[in-house]
Amino acid sequence: MTGSPADPPARSRPRLTVLPLIALIFYDVSGGPFGIEDSVRAGGGALLPVLGFLVLPALWSLPEALVTAELASAFPTNAGYVAWVSAAFGPAAAFLVGFTKWASGTLDNALYPVLFLDYLRSGGGLALAPPLRSLAVLALTAALTYLNYRGLHLVGLSALALTAFSLSPFVALTVLAAPKIRPARWLAIDVGAVNLRGYFNSMFWNLNYWDKASTLAGEVEEPRKTFPKAVFGAVGLVVGAYLIPLLAGTGALPSETAAEWTDGFFSEVGQRIGGPWLRVWIQAAAAMSNMGLFEAEMSSDSFQLLGMAEMGMIPAIFARRSKHGTPTFSILCSATGVVILSFMSFQEIIEFLNFLYGLGMLVVFAAFVKLRVKNPDLPRPYRIPVGTAGAAVMCVPPAVLITTVMCLASARTVIVNAVVVAAGVALYYGVEHAKRRAWVEFLAPVPPPPDSSHGSTTASDAADVEDVRAGLLADEPADEAPPRSHSA
Template sequence: MTGSPPAPAPARPRLTVLPLIALIFYDVSGGPFGIEDSVRAGGGALLPILGFLLLPILWSLPEALVTAELASAFPTNAGYVAWVSAAFGPAAAFLVGFTKWISGSLDNALYPVLFLDYLHLSLPPPSRSLAVVALTAGLSYLNYRGLHLVGLSALVLTAFSLSPFVALTVLAAPQIRPSRWFAMDAAAIDLRGYFNSMFWNLNYWDKASTLAGEVDEPRKTFPKAVFGAVGLVVGAYLVPLLAGTGALPSETAAEWTDGFFSEVGLRIGGPWLRVWIQAAAAMSNMGLFEAEMSSDSFQLLGMAEMGMIPAIFARRSNHGTPTFGILCSAAGVVVLSFMSFQEILEFLNFLYGLGMLVVFAAFVKLRVKNPDLTRPYRIPVGTLGAAVMCVPPVVLITTVMCLASARTIVVNAAVVVAGVVLYYGVEHAKRHAWVEFMAPVPPPSDSSDGPAMSSDADDVEDVRAGLLADEPSDEEASAMSHSA
């Protein structure tokens, strides 16, 4: 093991507010594509409309607030791994990082397949597999070329992906009957499908925290971007949902499955709107893939900088991107892309839920064990308020997990066991110096300027000092960008 970090990466453009909003939007949503199944599973329009009104408050907002506070306190690519490490130690952090990376790879495996589905390309299995591999390779290469390019492309894709729904809403307005929004067939409700659809469409707010080390003035930029993305995501879901369900007869609820918005466009606007929505959906899946891969690959880079995984994952290309993290994430996508949509959805929701339970616990524990931790953005509630705020999302996660099938529970238990085995395997390799690991630089031990901190506070500062040792301050970074 070595304490010497790799050579400094070349100067690279950093993310600003608007590109970061677009990346968070694609980490979480990407537009209304994929919410159609919530209408079918909800037995009509009422439950999904209520879900997209209430769950952003009960689930998305608490997760976004936690992300804004802790990403500003730990503005590094380790993201939530650093938060859990500071609260519970490296073993728990490694396991959360592993399960969330697997969940992210499962999530990303959906998008090349959905891209082909939205274009209605009927390919035989061998050709379809080749197309998935080719799409994964091409999108991974764009990721390799630089995060600033991914951020700018996400901005363009956001505008294009949402544009047909502006037209859809305008055309649907004269046909809307508000009574259709209250339709619900109790016999047709599929609670497992409904909660999995809602949960998948409103989660992953914390994924963007693994990009915090690539953000310009992260302590100021990150909270603004998170809250901007919350409004964009909720609007992108509710407006098309209200337009589509209000304009079509309630009897069509059973037809609302993945991809049905293109049919809504056909019935409301004609073939031209259908083609526009299909093209927007296909491009949205490209944006979703890019954002997810960025988060997953930079998470591996952050874990390598913490000494949790081999130092090779901390190596950057000439474009400032984590080469080996991208290759590893792309391989995971290809391997997992041959599972069915519903299998992937339920597996990744369960895994993601496990990780988020630990993240919420870490948030509360850091409020208790180190209340004086520098938090440039702090949620304006005390420790008790922070704990109460986490109750609704924890209840939702528990509900989703309780509705999971036995197969999902077995598969996720196997993933957790594999993570534990991998952790001890990596630690064994580290002790025997089989491969090179980075060692975060500890903070100065001189306490002459004040009283010694408690051991709990030391744990938190050890993590922050090691991660932030080579990071310029916001002011320094800003000066560097103005002088460049």
């Protein structure tokens, strides 16, 4: 997996269009109802998860999707949210957000080989001994990493086909479950069995990562028009993909089965409602869904590293593209992290990554509001139809939800995340030292906005944001030129 001597010019690379981008956003966020089963068990029945998937998309998913649509259209580059934070708060904050969100994404990707094997095992299926399970995780990671290396356009088209296949058995499940549904079961709740930490972590994990697709904006055809359309299309698809199978499964099975709802249980639901053929179909769909989830997450994580390298934040080697237009070393870096973290349990991974992701999202929401205040005239091809005060109010519910999830975290999670943040701070200063010493090659950095303590005016702030934006968007012609090296 080595790069070609010269990166493929931007104009020669296939670009993502609306439908493949919808599929990639769908897999960044969801991938189907696989993984929502724990919300039923942790919620003590169907009521809390049903309410959660009705209410939380409006309070959490929609604000995050709206922010992503606005800022991705204003900064259509692979740097994504790193560029937004850099324009608002400077390179140090942007680096830390980029590092923590890349770490949370790598943690998230470590789930999918585990979920794939859980679905094979559920319902009396294939159970592997620990050594074979570890080998299977490695083999899956290697195969999916290679597919990612072969090109984002291929990944996008694959995601489109995988979306249709992954959701197809739930159409059959819903039709077969309809005569057996008892609406009263949707109101069932065993208060004594409610586990708020598990419930909120499950709901939060299943409804986040809308901003991840922003790191693919530099690979999108007409991103200023395409990105908002794809984001809003994905919102409807995600909510339907969660709510309809959840209502079918919990409405058709007795309320007493709530304790059985753990990851992989939808295949058992298929067995009980439709028979062995539906169980096998759901297991096959889960396998394909996990492939799509892995591919979308790795694409976002690796192109984020590429975007950070193009901003001069990390060494230029991470911006190196293969002959397929994919960031070779960024993909390898992300795949290594997945292998290292894949030994952790499902619930451990969810809680750790939710905390990390929440930290980054609080800064992203703050950057969104600050950019509205700092530069209201920044060209935004899509603009949320609210004023600055409305934009700030819109960010309050998701910020409250993030804070709730973080407050429910275990002491171990807080300690682990504190270590990760400290490592990110140390890494930032280490990278800056390497840049000053010219130990490795860096691309020329985008001029950062000045420190606000120096008394810059609103006009100069606006110019600084434009400098960041213009520098990030200047890679089209530069793509065909040799990399710009950083001088100390």
